[in-house]
Amino acid sequence: MLAKFPLLSMASPDQLIAWRRSQPIRRDLFLAHVERVARRLLPVRFIINLCEDRYRFLVAFAAVGANGQSNLLPSSRAALHLRRVAEDYPDSGTIADDDIEAWLDADFGDDTARAVPELPADQVMAVAFTSGSTGQAKPNVKTWGELIGGARQARQRFGFDPTTAIVATVPPQHMYGLETSIMAPLASGARVHGGRPFFPGDVRAALAAVPAPRVLVTTPVHLQACVQAGLTWPRPAFLISATAPLSAELAAQAEAAFGAPVLEIYGCTEAGSIASRRTLDGDRWRLYDGFELRDGRLSGAHLPEPVPLNDIVEPCGPSEFKLLGRLEDVVNIAGKRTSLGYLNHQLNDIDGVVEGVFLSPESGEGEVARLAALVVAPGLSKRQLLAALAQRLDPVFLPRPLVKVDALPRNETGKPTREALLALLARLHPAATLPHDR
Numbered sequence: 487m488l489a490k491f492p493l494l495s496m497a498s499p500d501q502l503i504a505w506r507r508s509q510p511i512r513r514d515l516f517l518a519h520v521e522r523v524a525r526r527l528l529p530v531r532f533i534i535n536l537c538e539d540r541y542r543f544l545v546a547f548a549a550v551g552a553n554g555q556s557n558l559l560p561s562s563r564a565a566l567h568l569r570r571v572a573e574d575y576p577d578s579g580t581i582a583d584d585d586i587e588a589w590l591d592a593d594f595g596d597d598t599a600r601a602v603p604e605l606p607a608d609q610v611m612a613v614a615f616t617s618g619s620t621g622q623a624k625p626n627v628k629t630w631g632e633l634i635g636g637a638r639q640a641r642q643r644f645g646f647d648p649t650t651a652i653v654a655t656v657p658p659q660h661m662y663g664l665e666t667s668i669m670a671p672l673a674s675g676a677r678v679h680g681g682r683p684f685f686p687g688d689v690r691a692a693l694a695a696v697p698a699p700r701v702l703v704t705t706p707v708h709l710q711a712c713v714q715a716g717l718t719w720p721r722p723a724f725l726i727s728a729t730a731p732l733s734a735e736l737a738a739q740a741e742a743a744f745g746a747p748v749l750e751i752y753g754c755t756e757a758g759s760i761a762s763r764r765t766l767d768g769d770r771w772r773l774y775d776g777f778e779l780r781d782g783r784l785s786g787a788h789l790p791e792p793v794p795l796n797d798i799v800e801p802c803g804p805s806e807f808k809l810l811g812r813l814e815d816v817v818n819i820a821g822k823r824t825s826l827g828y829l830n831h832q833l834n835d836i837d838g839v840v841e842g843v844f845l846s847p848e849s850g851e852g853e854v855a856r857l858a859a860l861v862v863a864p865g866l867s868k869r870q871l872l873a874a875l876a877q878r879l880d881p882v883f884l885p886r887p888l889v890k891v892d893a894l895p896r897n898e899t900g901k902p903t904r905e906a907l908l909a910l911l912a913r914l915h916p917a918a919t920l921p922h923d924r
Contacts, residue, residue, distance in 0.1 A: 490604040491634045493520075493548055495675050501648055503671050506541040506590075506680040508695055516545065517600040522589050523549035528579035532613070534558045534571060535659065536582040541680030543658040544668055545590065546581050551611050551630065552603045559659040561615040561623045562897055571615075574625075607631030614661050616755045626661075626755045635788025636665055636758040637673035639774040643762055644701070644726070644749075648675035651696035653722075654703035655683055657898045661755045662728045666703045684708075686715035699723040702744070706732045707900030709748075713739045722746045727765075728753070729899040737765035752809070757784055757793040761807070770806045779807055817846045817857070819882045832878045833859060838866045841894055844885060845907055858911055859885035862893055887915050 494503075499514035523545055527533060533550045535557045537543035550557045558578060560571050572578060605611070611630040615623040640646060652670060656663035670676040683692040689712055693700055702725045704712075709727055712719075713736065722744060727737075728751040737748045752771050753759035761771040773779060776787035779801060785792040798810040815825040826844050833842040842861035861871060868888055875884055891914065895906040 489607040489631065491607060491630060491673075493552055493603045493605055493672065495673050496602055497648065497675065501675070502677045504541050504544065504678050504680045505696060511541065511680070514600060516548075517602065519545045519590050520548045520552055521600060523586050524553045526586075526589060527553055527555065527581070530555070530577050530579045532556050532558050532575045532578035534560065534568070534575075534578055534580040536560070536563070536580060537586070538657070538682055539583050539680060540654065540658055540667060540678060540682055542583050542586055542590070544671065544678070544680075546586060547612075547658070547668055548672065550581075551605055551609065554609065556610045557612040559612055559614045559664065561659065562903075567623065575613075605630045607634070612664070614659075614664065614755050624755075628758075629790075632758070632788050632790070633665075633669055634673055637669040639776070639787065640665060640670065640759060641674040643774055644724075646670045646674040646676045646701075648677070649699060650674075650676040650723075651679070651698070651700045652676055652703060653679045653683065653689070653692045653696060653700060655689060655708045656703060656705055656729065657682070660729070660899050661758055662751065662753065662899070663703070665753075665759055666726060666751075686712045686717055690717050690719060693720040693722065701726065705729045705900040706736060707896065709740050710736055713743050719744050724749055726751055728759075729901055732765050734765055741766065754793075754796060757789060757795075760784060769808050770802055771809065773805045773807070778804075817883075819857070824880075824883055829857070829879065829883060833861065833875065835878075836863075836866075836871065836874045839863045839871070843894060843902060843907060845904070845911065857883060857885045858915075859888045860891050860894060860907060860911060861888060862891055889915050 494513060494517065496513045500512050502510050503513045503516045504511045527549060533555055535543060535546050535550065537546050547557055558571055558575060560568055607630055609630045610627055611633055612628040613625045614628055615625055652667055654663055654667035658664055658668050667678050671678045679692045679696050681692055683689040693702060700720065700722045702722045704725065704727055706727055724746050725740060725744060725748045727748060732750055740748050748765055750763050750765050751759045752761040760777055761773045763771045774787065777784060778786045779799065782799060783792045783794050800808040800810055802808060815827045817824060817826060826846065829844040830842070833839060833844065840862040842859060845858045863871060868890060871888055872884060889911060891910065894902045895910055896902050
């Protein structure tokens with residue numbers, strides 16, 4: 487008999503699942519909201535879930551699953567990306583915040599407990615898209631059984647339970663945000679703040695609005711903004727960061743500011759979260775229980791088949807590893823090889839550089855003609871930057887062109903996508919011949 491898992495882990499109907507507009511939402515009311523939205527969804531196979539409010543997204547996500555439909559979770563709200571998704575999935579409709587707000591505010595008449603739907607393990611609950619940081623976003627099918635398996639591993643690693651209150655700055659459409667702020671309330675009994683705070687003051691207000699023990703789920707970009715804001719923070723039990731590497735310096739500053747440990751999650755859209763570490767404890771990552779990493783391929787746990795990682799890793803025993811760089815980072819110029827990660831490190835290590843990134847016209851190990859770089863460095867000239875790089879790099883790796891910018895374009899999770907970087911380079915330096923990804 488095919489396995490089924492409940493849509494909602496619920497010890498009792500009056501247990502909280504979220505706060506919406508600072509008001510506590512019990513699990514029986516949440517089920518009523520899900521039932522109301524499910525009846526109003528378009529009769530299509532896929533629903534593009536664009537809800538930004540976390541509670542509305544949670545309700546819509548569950549309603550789509552309860553209907554036997556599948557959520558499409560775009561990694562970007564750019565018009566071109568959304569058009570591509572709609573074209574690739576013609577049997578689809580869209581739901582956004584405004585579509586369901588009136589339904590949530592409707593009078594249900596009573597708050598009696600409703601039966602919790604059970605979903606087949608093989609039901610396609612979501613199609614998550616990669617961020618597109620190294621090229622065009624790619625779809626990844628996520629069954630309900632896989633999502634439940636990932637949620638159980640996160641619960642085991644981080645101790646999510648009905649006393650945990652989660653505040654998240656990352657979009658729920660992102661795999662990291664989906665696992666930590668949507669699946670945790672559904673499968674682990676945790677409670678989630680219904681908003682999506684962005685500015686440091688909003689993050690502080692959201693943390694203050696929920697009881698301890700509270701957990702902040704965020705990104706390095708948001709973490710840096712919070713540290714620089716110089717605010718006094720409601721103390722979380724711990725913080726979780728993902729989507730981009732977190733420096734030990736920023737982790738130390740965050741631990742001092744929040745008075746709590748900073749943990750990092752490593753994962754990918756293809757496999758979900760697979761490992762974690764406390765940044766200040768060193769460069770080793772510890773796999774979640776049940777995973778096995780061999781020859782750059784991840785297997786075990788809830789994965790239906792092995793998943794090749796997009797990073798170069800160095801195993802350190804059966805359950806730990808080090809990250810050495812991305813496979814796509816390797817560049818070959820005039821027979822000399824290096825990685826974009828190494829080049830970016832050298833660039834960002836220059837005094838006066840706020841942030842910068844190298845670009846190559848190819849991904850992978852193909853021969854490339856030249857490199858380019860976009861740099862935020864208000865107090866340095868291009869000549870000074872190139873002179874500093876010349877002291878650090880082989881001349882073949884010096885960027886031509888080097889373009890100074892006010893800021894790097896970033897998506898909703900704080901990643902500078904390759905497509906956006908190439909578009910910015912083409913606009914500011916029309917002579918650049920780096921091709922856009924198709």
